[in-house]
Amino acid sequence: MLKPTRIFPSSNSPTLAGERLLEPILQTENLWKVYRQGKVEVPALRGVSIEIFPGEFVSIMGPSGCGKSTMLHVIGGLAQATSGRVLLDGNDLTTMSDSARTLLRRHKVGFVFQRFNLLPTLDAYHNITLAQHIHGNGFDPHRFQVVADLLGLSGRLKHKPSELSGGEQQRVALARAIVSEPKIVLADEPTGNLDTKSSEAVLGLLRQLNQDLGQTIVMITHNPEAAAYGHRVLHMRDGEVVDGSSVH
């Protein structure tokens, strides 16, 4: 197990070795998400307050149905909170219009999903760069090359998803998530569809992105060994974060 390269302040340590206080890149305050199905209300998040600091790699664990995916969707601006606040890089997602939230998400968040979510008709290169070309986020060829090299994709860019292994597809999805230099990467069980060897490769790459590029990462996983790749683990149960201990 590699040691984290930095130490992060907790809420009771206001300064970090004489440096300026780090502001959280992401913060939630008493976050609630209640799904309504007809007359039935399903409270998926019940008062979640967390802080994620720049450069952290945080794992989220908890039983199926405890609200992990809902939390990722709400903190990443894919879904609207019912109440409470989400501050992403100083912007309050909960008071924004849908269109403003979408715009912020495109610029600041990279998502990775269990099922890769690549477009089957496009090759790897175009899957990685499509959003940047559509939304004019400023395609940077140098950044693209750094990302493709780091993820070992340079020789696979002309291949469509059906011509790539699961591990390669998830590496393409990772490249797509980080090519625009998002403030935070949110990964929902990124190794859930991969065999052990590919899982280890993807987890190792996530750790490398965190250490080499300083990429802030929040990753949901079922697997304690995968969770241990992060600096700390948030444990969820019944819509609440019940423990946020450090693993190192």
Ligand SMILES: Nc1ncnc2c1ncn2[C@@H]1O[C@H](COP(=O)(O)OP(=O)(O)O)[C@@H](O)[C@H]1O
């Ligand atoms: N779109 C939805 N509509 C209604 N209920 C939902 C919806 N999405 C999730 N839920 C419910 O919210 C709870 C949390 O789900 P989810 O966030 O997917 O949990 P996890 O990712 O931890 O398995 C579950 O009870 C689930 O059935």
Ligand SMILES: [Mg+2]
């Ligand atoms: Mg889920």
